[in-house]
Amino acid sequence: MRLSPGETTPSTPRQVSPGGMTSPAPQRGSVTHVLGTRPNFVKAAPVIRALSKLGVEQRVVHTGQHYDERMSDIFFVQLGLPKPDVNLGVGSGSHATQTAEVMVGLEREFTESSPAMVVLYGDVNSTVAAALAAVKLHVPLAHVEAGLRSFDNTMPEEINRRVTDQLCDLLFATSPEALGHLAREGRPAESMHLVGNPMIDTLIANLDKFDAEAARAAYGLDGPYVVATLHRPANVDSPKAAAELVHALHQVAAELDVIIPLHPRGRATLTRAGLLDSPKVNVVDPLGYIEFMSLVRGAAAIVTDSGGVQEETTLLRVPCLTLRPNTERPITITSGSNQLVTRDKLASAVLAAVAGGPYAGELPPLWDGHAGERIARITTAWLAALSDNATNQASPATPRSRRADV
Ligand code: UD1
Numbered sequence: 001m002r003l004s005p006g007e008t009t010p011s012t013p014r015q016v017s018p019g020g021m022t023s024p025a026p027q028r029g030s031v032t033h034v035l036g037t038r039p040n041f042v043k044a045a046p047v048i049r050a051l052s053k054l055g056v057e058q059r060v061v062h063t064g065q066h067y068d069e070r071m072s073d074i075f076f077v078q079l080g081l082p083k084p085d086v087n088l089g090v091g092s093g094s095h096a097t098q099t100a101e102v103m104v105g106l107e108r109e110f111t112e113s114s115p116a117m118v119v120l121y122g123d124v125n126s127t128v129a130a131a132l133a134a135v136k137l138h139v140p141l142a143h144v145e146a147g148l149r150s151f152d153n154t155m156p157e158e159i160n161r162r163v164t165d166q167l168c169d170l171l172f173a174t175s176p177e178a179l180g181h182l183a184r185e186g187r188p189a190e191s192m193h194l195v196g197n198p199m200i201d202t203l204i205a206n207l208d209k210f211d212a213e214a215a216r217a218a219y220g221l222d223g224p225y226v227v228a229t230l231h232r233p234a235n236v237d238s239p240k241a242a243a244e245l246v247h248a249l250h251q252v253a254a255e256l257d258v259i260i261p262l263h264p265r266g267r268a269t270l271t272r273a274g275l276l277d278s279p280k281v282n283v284v285d286p287l288g289y290i291e292f293m294s295l296v297r298g299a300a301a302i303v304t305d306s307g308g309v310q311e312e313t314t315l316l317r318v319p320c321l322t323l324r325p326n327t328e329r330p331i332t333i334t335s336g337s338n339q340l341v342t343r344d345k346l347a348s349a350v351l352a353a354v355a356g357g358p359y360a361g362e363l364p365p366l367w368d369g370h371a372g373e374r375i376a377r378i379t380t381a382w383l384a385a386l387s388d389n390a391t392n393q394a395s396p397a398t399p400r401s402r403r404a405d406v
């Protein structure tokens with residue numbers, strides 16, 4: 001039986017999470033957020049906050065895809081995220097292993113907790129695994145950052161996005177072209193909502209904490225500097241790609257200081273390829289959100305293959321050079337500071353971007369810091385319509401067959 005939000009189950013057994021922490025068994029009807037990786041945490045914070053303000057019962061499930069303190073815990077602390085109710089502890093593995101382990105853990109979790117809705121973020125393995133587990137249990141699904149497409153199926157994220165968007169009832173888009181992609185893939189117009197960008201909500205909410213001068217002092221950076229973040233398989237997995245990347249970064253470092261908060265994925269290959277051999281390349285551990293954005297704010301340019309960083313630099317108007325042949329975020333090029341570059345052209349592109357100075361044009365529509373509130377309002381209205389429908393219909397039906405139009 002599906003209970004309405006706020007109603008409690010008759011008994012409240014306690015659960016033990018992998019970390020050994022106990023938490024009360026959830027109330028039925030919670031909105032459950034599935035988070036697994038660093039970008040998920042940044043995107044979820046404003047949505048969870050906005051739903052809390054509306055008094056919505058929520059549950060946070062961490063899949064454990066990212067688990068290092070600097071890839072996970074630090075974001076919960078800095079962004080004021082609630083401690084996860086459960087951590088599935090899946091860790092690293094091949095795509096199939098990781099996806100399957102998340103599915104197994106979430107099937108158990110959703111069966112026990114009967115969420116009113118599951119909210120998913122972005123395009124990581126935890127996202128698609130959660131969509132597959134929830135949809136087969138007839139749990140309504142919302143996808144935050146729906147409809148982004150690189151049209152590059154060699155990227156695991158593109159597969160994850162396409163599958164997830166097919167399965168979700170509510171599709172929250174960060175940019176207008178995403179709506180067109182979803183429509184072309186047959187998704188109904190009433191499921192799509194252009195809401196702005198929760199990653200930008202987090203950025204705007206924390207702007208006054210980003211201290212570029214403190215970051216500069218912490219790393220002894222006197223002049224203009226470049227921040228680089230790189231973790232895509234195409235850039236860091238093979239020794240050949242890593243060697244080309246290191247060569248390109250050394251060329252940049254011949255002109256400007258380069259600081260690299262290094263994602264664990266590329267640590268071994270890039271180090272073997274000689275990344276540390278240049279005195280002007282400063283490699284540090286992954287940074288907490290506030291420290292990272294402080295560095296980005298003061299940078300002359302950013303070199304990246306990150307999705308989130310393309311968006312954050314758009315808002316901060318810092319020149320962004322993206323080392324990829326395509327992007328699922330073209331709006332950061334048309335309404336932002338982003339440009340795609342190849343490794344062999346990186347150094348000249350960085351120098352030209354630094355000379356060109358900050359981007360001064362229009363920003364993408366609705367990147368105003370209020371996406372989380374829009375998502376919360378639409379989600380609660382959708383759930384209320386679903387509940388009204390259930391009350392008005394004598395015969396029980398699955399939520400999926402009663403998709404509400406909001
Ligand atoms: C994942 C996402 C990617 C996202 C990125 C954000 C998928 C397929 N990829 O990539 O879309 O842009 O997160 O950062 O979901 N590792 C650690 N500690 C950790 C986490 C990972 O050492 O806390 C190392 C492990 O060696 C692991 C490797 O990083 O095998 C890759 O981790 P994984 O989560 O599989 O993919 P990411 O490259 O992090």
Ligand code: UDP
Nearest residue numbers: 038039261286287288289292306307308309
């Ligand atoms: N980030 C951070 N510290 C770092 C690197 C990144 O806090 O050292 C933040 C930043 O806000 C970025 C987000 O983590 O947008 C996600 O980064 P990542 O590149 O890992 O993921 P992607 O957006 O490519 O999926």
